[in-house]
Structure formats: structure tokens, C-alpha cells
Amino acid sequence: MEYQEAKEKFINTWGSLGTLWGINKAMAQIQSLLFISTKPLSMEEIMAELKISRGNTSMNLRQLMDWGIVTKELVPGERKEFFATEKDVQELARHIAKERSRREIKPVIKILKEVSSIEDDGTAKTKELIKQTKALFDLAETADTMMNKIVNQEHNWITKSLLKLIK
Numbered sequence: 001m002e003y004q005e006a007k008e009k010f011i012n013t014w015g016s017l018g019t020l021w022g023i024n025k026a027m028a029q030i031q032s033l034l035f036i037s038t039k040p041l042s043m044e045e046i047m048a049e050l051k052i053s054r055g056n057t058s059m060n061l062r063q064l065m066d067w068g069i070v071t072k073e074l075v076p077g078e079r080k081e082f083f084a085t086e087k088d089v090q091e092l093a094r095h096i097a098k099e100r101s102r103r104e105i106k107p108v109i110k111i112l113k114e115v116s117s118i119e120d121d122g123t124a125k126t127k128e129l130i131k132q133t134k135a136l137f138d139l140a141e142t143a144d145t146m147m148n149k150i151v152n153q154e155h156n157w158i159t160k161s162l163l164k165l166i167k
Contacts, residue, residue, distance in 0.1 A: 007036065011050070021096050022104065023067070026052055027060040031069060031085050035092075040073035040082035069095045094151040105144045112137035 001009075011032045018028025029050050034041060041049075047057045061083055064070035069092060073082045086092045116133035120126055 010036065022100050023063070024060070026050070026056055027063055030057065030060050031064055034070060034083060034085035035087065037084075040075060040084040042078075042080045042082050044080070046083070067095060067099045097147055097151045101144055101147055105140060105147075109137065109140050109144060112140060 011029050014032035014035075015025040015029035018025055018031075023031075029052075030046055033046060033049055043054065043057050043061065046052075046061075047054060050057075061070060064085070065072070070083055070085045073084045075082045086095060112133050116130055116137050118126070118130060120130060
């Protein structure tokens with residue numbers, strides 16, 4: 001497989017996987033292009049490479065910056081804005097995990113806590129609702145706590161721990 005074919009395959013695959021970590025295909029493709037780039041890219045370079053519109057590129061770059069995984073870079077002598085992404089895979093995973101917790105898990109935990117705290121009127125259906133939503137609340141809160149502990153650990157902790165489990 002030649003470089004261009006491998007690059008396109010990687011970008012397309014990463015784009016398709018983007019929905020698994022909560023972003024759209026174009027966002028994931030932009031991030032993957034920046035991830036394998038040897039230098040920061042301008043919006044025009046990103047648009048040309050991925051064949052997407054200026055509006056789509058601009059909106060998705062802004063969202064990637066909101067996630068904390070893409071930054072604007074200054075290029076001496078250039079007036080254009082250039083963009084780069086986190087190159088460290090573990091750090092990238094930490095950013096994504098933190099953002100998913102903030103956007104997805106914490107709101108669900110809040111709702112489950114509210115629902116599981118309703119007044120028990122003594123009926124079977126109310127008891128079942130309280131029991132099941134409390135169980136889900138406990139599970140979601142535990143998962144969020146564990147994920148936060150992992151992402152807040154020392155840089156190589158994740159890899160070292162996983163390697164110990166595999167061996």
C-alpha cells in the first residue's frame with residue numbers, strides 16, 4: 001500500500017470511528033489529518049485535503065478546539081491561522097475521556113440522582129423505579145469516578161497498567 005492510499009484509509013477509518021467517541025465524521029477526519037501531519041495545517045489545506053466546505057471545516061475546528069484536542073498555532077511570516085492536534089495518544093485519550101464525562105456521563109448522573117430520589121409512595125411501580133434508577137445511578141457514578149481516576153493519573157499509567165493485565 002502506498003502512502004496516499006494508507007493516509008486516506010486511516011483518515012476515513014478514524015472518521016467512521018469518531019461517532020464512537022462522540023463526534024461527527026468530519027470532526028474526526030480533520031483531527032486524524034492533523035494527527036498524521038508533520039506540521040500545522042491551514043484551514044485551506046484541510047479543506048483541500050478532505051474536500052469539505054469552509055463552513056464545515058470552520059465549525060468542526062471550533063468544536064475540536066472546544067474539546068481541547070486541536071489548537072491554533074502561530075507560523076512565523078504567515079497571516080493565516082494554522083491548526084495542530086495533540087500528538088500524544090495517551091494525552092489525546094485523556095482529553096476525550098474528560099470531555100465525554102463532562103458532556104455525557106455527568107448529565108445522566110444528575111438525572112438518575114433526581115429520578116432515584118423521588119418520594120416513595122409505597123406502590124410497587126414507584127419502588128421498582130427507585131430501585132432500578134438508583135442501581136443505574138450507582139453504576140454510572142462508579143464508572144465516572146473510575147474514568148476520572150484513570151485520566152488524572154500519571155502520563156504512562158494507563159499503558160503500564162494495561163500491559164500488566166495482558167502479561
